[in-house]
Amino acid sequence: MIRSLIIGAAFVDVLMAVPKLPTTGEDVSGHFCCNIVGGSAFNVYGAVKYAGESADLFVPVGEGQYADVVRMEMARRKMPVQLSVSGADNGWDISFVESNGERSFLTVNGIEQLWQDAWFKQINIVDYDYFYISGYEMEAEQAADVILQALANRKPETLVVFDASPRIQYIPQATIERLLSPGVLIHCNQDEINAIIPGQSSLEAKCHQIFSKTQTPVVVTLGERGAYFFAGDDSGIVSPVQAKVVNTLGAGDTFCGGLIAGLTEGLSVRSAITKANQLAGLVVGQESGTLLDRS
Numbered sequence: 271m272i273r274s275l276i277i278g279a280a281f282v283d284v285l286m287a288v289p290k291l292p293t294t295g296e297d298v299s300g301h302f303c304c305n306i307v308g309g310s311a312f313n314v315y316g317a318v319k320y321a322g323e324s325a326d327l328f329v330p331v332g333e334g335q336y337a338d339v340v341r342m343e344m345a346r347r348k349m350p351v352q353l354s355v356s357g358a359d360n361g362w363d364i365s366f367v368e369s370n371g372e373r374s375f376l377t378v379n380g381i382e383q384l385w386q387d388a389w390f391k392q393i394n395i396v397d398y399d400y401f402y403i404s405g406y407e408m409e410a411e412q413a414a415d416v417i418l419q420a421l422a423n424r425k426p427e428t429l430v431v432f433d434a435s436p437r438i439q440y441i442p443q444a445t446i447e448r449l450l451s452p453g454v455l456i457h458c459n460q461d462e463i464n465a466i467i468p469g470q471s472s473l474e475a476k477c478h479q480i481f482s483k484t485q486t487p488v489v490v491t492l493g494e495r496g497a498y499f500f501a502g503d504d505s506g507i508v509s510p511v512q513a514k515v516v517n518t519l520g521a522g523d524t525f526c527g528g529l530i531a532g533l534t535e536g537l538s539v540r541s542a543i544t545k546a547n548q549l550a551g552l553v554v555g556q557e558s559g560t561l562l563d564r565s
Contacts, residue, residue, distance in 0.1 A: 272534050274318055274325040274400040275393070276527075277417060278311025278407055279382035280344070282336045282362040291366055291374055303367070307343040308560060309382070310404040310433060310523045316560035317527025317549050323534045328352055328393065332381035334359025347562060353389055355381060382406070385413040390420040399428050400530055405435030405462075414445045427453075429486070429533065433526045434458035438465045450483040457489045457526050473498060474505065487539045491525060496547060501539045508543040511551035524560075525550040 285303035292298045311329050318325040330353045331340050337360040344351055361380035367373045385407065401421060408414040421430055432449050434457065446466060449456070458466065460473070467476040477488040477500035487501040496510040528549035532542025 271324050272399045273397060274323065274402065274530055274534060275328055275395075275398040276311045276315040276318065276325055276402045277328045278314070278402065278404045279309040280307060280312045280327075280329040280331065280340045280360060281309030281377075281382075282306070282339050282360065283308045283365045284362060285365050285367055288366050288368060290368055300366070305339065306560075307340050308523075309361075310406060310435065310526075311402065313523035313560045314402050314433075314527035314530070316562040317524040318531045318534075319562065320549065321528065321531035321535075321545070323531045325530075326352060326393070326398075330355045330360075330381045330385070330389065332356065332358050332360050334380075336360040336362045336380065352392060355386075355389065357381060358384055383410045383413055385410075385416040387416055387419070390416075395420055395423050396425050398424065400534060401428065401430045402433065402526065402530060403430060404433045405437050405441055408432075408441045408445050408449070409437050411442055411445065414441075414448075418445075418448055430454045431526060431530055432456055433522070434462040434466065436462070438462045450480060452483075452485050454484050455486045455489065456480055456484065457491075457529065459491045459493075459522070463488075463490050474500065477505070489529065489539070489543060491522065497525075497543050499539050499543055504538075504540065506540070508540060508547060510547050521550050524552075 283306045285306060286300045287303050288298055288300035290298060311327060315325055315327040327349060331337050331351050333356050340360050341351060358381040361378055361382055363375045363377040365373050365375055403417060407417060430453060432454050463476050467479055473490065477490065480488045481500055481502060487499055490498045492498055496508050498507050499505060525546040528546030529542050532545035537545065
């Protein structure tokens with residue numbers, strides 16, 4: 271059986287509805303919507319499982335107020351906690367959701383930035399064929415080094431899917447260079463690819479430059495235009511599905527999970543992106559950022 275290991279964080283999202291984001295010094299009114307357990311890895315796992323594929327969620331659950339929320343939510347969903355650790359609370363964020371569904375975050379980091387070598391002794395890395403990692407965990411050099419060192423022990427011909435994240439500009443260049451290596455599929459949006467490959471060259475040229483280092487497809491989401499991919503002998507734009515947007519929380523994560531699920535099924539990159547678009551279309555039509563609620 272083909273298996274995926276989803277590495278990253280389980281966060282508590284505190285959703286606040288606002289008419290618009292305040293500018294500096296401005297005061298806007300909003301209202302509390304709810305608390306949702308999310309985080310990139312949690313949402314990616316939800317998409318992979320919704321698609322019916324085999325995956326394990328490998329996220330640290332620490333000790334404290336927000337860790338307790340995560341632990342209770344995972345117990346409610348009958349999700350095993352594979353990494354119960356001590357030393358800090360789980361991270362949380364305030365997610366400001368505007369009337370058009372766009373969201374912005376104020377994040378308080380936690381245990382997910384404190385990865386330790388010993389944590390990976392609780393699993394066997396060679397049991398997995400696909401891996402997910404996020405730019406959020408790559409920002410801290412120590413955490414990035416621990417995760418990338420563990421992934422260096424994976425089986426040959428396995429695939430790491432790296433989701434660049436909005437924090438890409440804070441990832442050290444040395445870590446970026448480690449990620450631009452064979453067997454790593456880079457998934458990002460247009461702003462993020464411009465941070466990875468600065469300059470005025472075209473999107474296709476930037477993807478080609480990344481591909482020359484990774485020899486692995488590059489996937490760039492384009493919002494309403496869908497997603498562009500470059501896979502050497504094939505490239506192009508895959509159109510999005512039409513969907514009513516309620517909340518974009520988890521859209522990129524769910525796209526990434528759908529992409530992994532499609533590749534796990536043996537689909538071509540183009541067809542896997544179609545699947546990813548379909549799942550992302552589902553998640554933006556609901557308040558929650560995870561498809562676990564539909565499972």
